[in-house]
Amino acid sequence: MTVEGTIAAVATGAGGALSVIRISGREAIAVCDAVFRAASGRKLSDQSGYTLHFGRIVAPETEKTIDEVLVSLFRAPRSYTGEDMAEISCHGSAYIRQEIMKRLIEAGARQAGPGEFTVRAFLNGKIDLSQAEAVADMIASSDRATHAMALNQMRGGYSQAFDTLREELLHLVSLLELELDFSEEDVTFADRGQLDALLGRIAGEVGTLLRSFSLGNAVKTGIGVAIVGPPNVGKSTLLNALLREDRAMVSEIAGTTRDVIEETVCIGGVHFRFIDTAGIRATDDTLEQMGIRRTFSSIGKARIILLLADGSEERGTLCRRIEESLSDIALRTGQRLYILLNKTDKTASGDPESLADSIGSRFGHPALAISAKENRNLDRLTDLLSRSIDTDPLYDGTPVVSNTRHYEALLHASEALDRARQGLHAALPSDLLSQDIREVLYHLETITGKIATDDILSEIFSKFCIGK
CATH class of the missing domain: 3.40.50.300 (P-loop containing nucleotide triphosphate hydrolases)
Incomplete structure (x- = not known):
């Protein structure tokens, strides 16, 4: 996946009184300037981010007004996508939306694909992959419980739990791999008793997340009665x-x-x-x-x-x-x-x-x-x-797993943790222990997207609506 060109899309559904059209990319503000005439007479390119501007969207060749609008301006990197962005609030007519999109594309933008704004937010480091998936869950939420679950994940509650585990595992790996550099001196940097206790605690936390899937998946799909x-x-x-x-x-x-x-x-x-x-x-x-x-x-x-x-x-x-x-x-x-x-x-x-x-x-x-x-x-x-x-865990900020992909990754991480603990008890050498712990890290990092293939990303974002 790449972050190329300037994209535009209608971000709201049909039938409402108002619509929002989003534009993102290096030339987003210039593209918007090509079709927007501010009531103040000033160009958007001369304005700072987080400002709101009233004016008209026009057909540049005739200066004929298409609609009176409000334009919200966001400057990189402090925007949803991490790029320059503009959002046009116009009237909800299908004709108006089509005309504005036509003019933006003529000015140099292209139609965004499904989830492409969130793809850019992920690739630009504004959110991790689990947060990106929570965006789709938030849009699809249909009750208080699914909303609370998606909101907690989108705000990073999920990611914080994994980041904490990741840091502790990285510390373990660094100590074990440091021992390899001193293998001839038979030096031990990682206390095996403390190592066992830490692996046991991490296994317990992963187990808690795995058990939460029973609630999370049931709430997401509906409690079967x-x-x-x-x-x-x-x-x-x-x-x-x-x-x-x-x-x-x-x-x-x-x-x-x-x-x-x-x-x-x-x-x-x-x-x-x-x-x-x-x-x-x-x-x-x-x-x-x-x-x-x-x-x-x-x-x-x-x-x-x-x-x-x-x-x-x-x-x-x-x-x-x-x-x-x-x-x-x-x-x-x-x-x-x-x-x-x-x-x-x-x-x-x-x-x-x-x-x-x-x-x-x-x-x-x-x-x-x-x-x-x-x-x-x-x-x-x-x-x-x-x-x-x-449902208390959904409302008190406790991480609750609802995504099958996350559950499978945690299951593989749990199995690798079990192998690492068994190897520790069997006094396996540091390089073999390190390999099992690195496998745990790999599976945890696939959840947050620190490790992700194009196939996984395409599968996730293909389910997004256009404009998000």
């Missing part, structure tokens, strides 16, 4: 009630839902992906069997499982059905299961709340009495879901 249970217990009715719309078909006929239906709801600033599944039962229907197989696939991928049961049934029958359903579900580490006693509006006698408490105690999973049809206790259900996800 599988609604499961036997046919006709109200799974589709519950989904419709949570969505406040008739998304899933509801019928008294058992086995109506034969495929997975997935919809997203924002609860407490976090997106939850609710998955309505086919009822689990023995059946000879080929299509229903396919739906049930997909149900088990959804259960395996979900972070939370809502097991529905018919709370209007006689207690003995109810307990037997719950026991049968639980026997079909193999919970994996980190999954939560809640038992929902639905149809409590049909209960003729007894206290649904006491029944739920009794069921919860018997089966070892929290239970809640609800009525999806009458929206009874659905507020308690959403509160239960919100409290089941510890």
Whole structure:
């Protein structure tokens, strides 16, 4: 990737009252001067950075006004890209945007590619690669949690954690490689006990970052919630009630839902992906069997499982059905299961709340009495879901890994750290220990972009929108 020429692009979406057009590069201010006529009569090239100027964008050949605009001026290196920049705030008409872009290109700019402004910020050392990726996450954020996660990473919270690890590892490598220069004298510069303790602490910090991926990736993609249970217990009715719309078909006929239906709801600033599944039962229907197989696939991928049961049934029958359903579900580490006693509006006698408490105690999973049809206790259900996800790390500045590329790099770094510690315990020579630690450094530096191939950069920035 190169930083060549002066680029321009519309940085705002269509349909708004105003638009912003960005220009960056060595000739950015001269290009803007070619089409801008300041009300003050002064050239932008004579103005200092961080100033705002009112005037007109004109067709240079006729001096005919295209629009009245405001131009923000930024001087290198104190700009987003690290280059001279100008941003034109104009009216949001598609015709005006097209005319201004046409004149800027005629004056010497070229149309920017996807993410090219952020590419230049990265290549000019204004941000590292993890911060650049956070820019895309910030644009794509759709709730409070994903916004907080992207903001922390964009501000460098992520990078600071890696920089600290990197400095400590570099110090280790320098001491080990210094020993190689004095190999004949058998001199030791790195105390092996301190070295082991330091590697252990760094391995612990890398492990913490790896474990945070479970939360970060789930928040980024939406917390998966599988609604499961036997046919006709109200799974589709519950989904419709949570969505406040008739998304899933509801019928008294058992086995109506034969495929997975997935919809997203924002609860407490976090997106939850609710998955309505086919009822689990023995059946000879080929299509229903396919739906049930997909149900088990959804259960395996979900972070939370809502097991529905018919709370209007006689207690003995109810307990037997719950026991049968639980026997079909193999919970994996980190999954939560809640038992929902639905149809409590049909209960003729007894206290649904006491029944739920009794069921919860018997089966070892929290239970809640609800009525999806009458929206009874659905507020308690959403509160239960919100409290089941510890989002505090997202808001207190703790680095949380949400990017699969970062997770894979940390995984490789962790494996190299394990090899280094094993080599240390086996009294391997300094050059072999140094090699393993340098491998740790390599994987950490691919995250921040201190080491990055053109293929990786192209893959990352190709997903950016034009103008960012």
